[in-house]
Structures are given as structure tokens and as C-alpha cells.
Amino acid sequence: MSQRISSGSLFAGIDHVQLAAPPGCEAEGRRFFGQLLGLQELPKPPALAVRGGLWFQCGAQQIHIGIEKDFRPAKKAHPALRLTDEASLEALRARLQAGGVATKDDREIEDAARFFAEDPWDNRLEFVATASA
Numbered sequence: 001m002s003q004r005i006s007s008g009s010l011f012a013g014i015d016h017v018q019l020a021a022p023p024g025c026e027a028e029g030r031r032f033f034g035q036l037l038g039l040q041e042l043p044k045p046p047a048l049a050v051r052g053g054l055w056f057q058c059g060a061q062q063i064h065i066g067i068e069k070d071f072r073p074a075k076k077a078h079p080a081l082r083l084t085d086e087a088s089l090e091a092l093r094a095r096l097q098a099g100g101v102a103t104k105d106d107r108e109i110e111d112a113a114r115f116f117a118e119d120p121w122d123n124r125l126e127f128v129a130t131a132s133a
Contacts, residue, residue: 016062017079021053021121022071028120029054029065036099037081037092039063073122080126086113089129 021029033039039056043049052067058081083089093103093115104116114128 014061016055016064018064018066019079019119019123020068020071020074021065021119021123023052023067023069025065025067025121026052026054032101032120033063033065036096036101071121073118073124075122075124078116078124078126080114080128083127083129086129086132089113089115089127092127 030041033054033056034041037056039058042055042057042062044053044055054065056063056065063079083092090113096103096117101117106114106116111131112128113131114126117125117127119125
């Protein structure tokens, strides 16, 4: 017999999202997530640091870049990173494009401004903000 438990009482939110990347990805990861996106790199615990990869703070959550020996990019599954407003979203898009990252506009969701881009290893990323009136 299973007991149903209200998820609202169990979960506080999402702690982190992990993206896979190939071995030796750290320099590219620091450029993309640290410099272009402007996220703060976090130190990994020593026991995990030996595996490689990176951790970044993104609002109250984190993005972890994990090493996968037989890496294949995620082309459909993706995290959506929310920006504070549409002006910040457009400023980020301009910074990415100036850094050589292609972006794809998407206005299919009403009241949402968003675009897609790929990280250095071709994982899909979404960037979203509430559209200005």
C-alpha cells in the first residue's frame, strides 16, 4: 500500500542542474559559464574535484558541469535560466553573440521573452524573462 504525500511539504525547490561535458572541458566551461554568462564559479568538494568538472551559482540554484567519458550533447532536454527582466535577457543575448555564440529567438509562449543557445559542447540552453508589456 503506497501512501500519497503532498510534494509541497517535502520539496524546497531545485538545488542544482547537472549538464554533461567531455573530459578536459574546464577552460571552455569557465569562459562560457563564468565570463559570458557571468556566473560565479564555486569550489567543488575535494572528493569530487578529482573527477573534473565545474560548479556555478545561478540565482539560488547551481549548475554543475559533470564529466562524461562517452559524452553526447543534450539537444532537446535543457535547463531554462530565468533572467530578472527582458532588458537583462537582451543584454545577455548581445554578450553571447559578441562572444561568438549563436542564439535562436523564440516567442511561442505568450508573455515570455526567450531565446535558445548552446554551451561549448552543444548542450541546449534556454534563457527566459517575462516579456515587457
